[in-house]
Amino acid sequence: MRRAPNDMPAGYAISNSPERPDRRSFLKTSGALSACALMATGALGSFAYADALTEAQRDRLTPEDILALMKQGNRRFYTGRHQDYNFLAQQRASAKAQYPAAVLLSCIDSRVPAETILDLGIGEIFNSRVAGNIENPDILGSMEFACRLAGAKVVLVMGHTACGAIKGAIDSAELGNLTGLLTKIKPAVVATTYSGERTSKNSAFVDAVAHKNVELTIANIRTGSPVLAELESKGAIRMAGAMYNLETGVVDFFGG
Ligand SMILES: [Zn+2]
Secondary structure, eight states: OOOOOTTOOSTTOOTTOSSOTTOOBTTBOOTTSOHHHHHHHTOSSOOSOOSSOOHHHHHHSOHHHHHHHHHHHHHHHHTTOOOOOOHHHHHHHHSSOOOOSEEEEEOOOTTOOHHHHTTOOTTSEEEEEOGGGOOOHHHHHHHHIIIIITOOOEEEEEEETTOHHHHHHHTTOOOTTHHHHHHTTHHHHHHOOOOSOOSTTOHHHHHHHHHHHHHHHHHHHHHHOHHHHHHHHTTSOEEEEEEEOTTTOOEEETTO
8 A cells, every 4th residue: 555654644745746646635735835834744746645634744734824725725626626535545544543724613504515615635624513603512612622632723614605594593483492503693693784685585684694603603712712712812723714605616714
């Protein structure tokens, strides 16, 4: 079995690989990646291809590098140039340990699979999903594990357009346990500044509420988790928000 050098992960193959020229991945990518990140990974044309993100590679990346790599992965997705991952190699390489670079919080919507739309491989991100991407104590505990214990450096909350949970909150829908979940989204409905029609029929309003909901969720993560807030204040992690557009496939990261 072909093995990559110890310091090099799998999806992180290099563009000049003589064996698999098409295999580049999340944290080891193309010339579009910042020189800083490339140097951080030591990726500059040195290796063929590896199997999974290593601890050393992950630890050399800054939160900004990781966000940049996720943006690049999304660009590959929406331009139809996604990686040809060797998932079995990644599965085998990550079976004994994992060193994900980020923890995501996104909606359960079947059209928003984070690894696919960000073109990521196995072992590269923690992924928590709940309708309307709201936080709760269990989500916060998961994020604290991801960042404080497992070393992830980015907390990314990702909403999406035309979100059914957002529409349900606007409509004050009621159904079993869903009622309580939607209650957690309602503050975003109230807090959204919008002068037009404030109904679930108005897609612009729905998306504005989804955007506000991401902002409030990030704020709630900071107040609800002193563990994460401290990591962020020390610069060890970065919290970021994003909106995925179902129509275009583009993930819009807040603040660029
Ligand atoms: Zn949704």
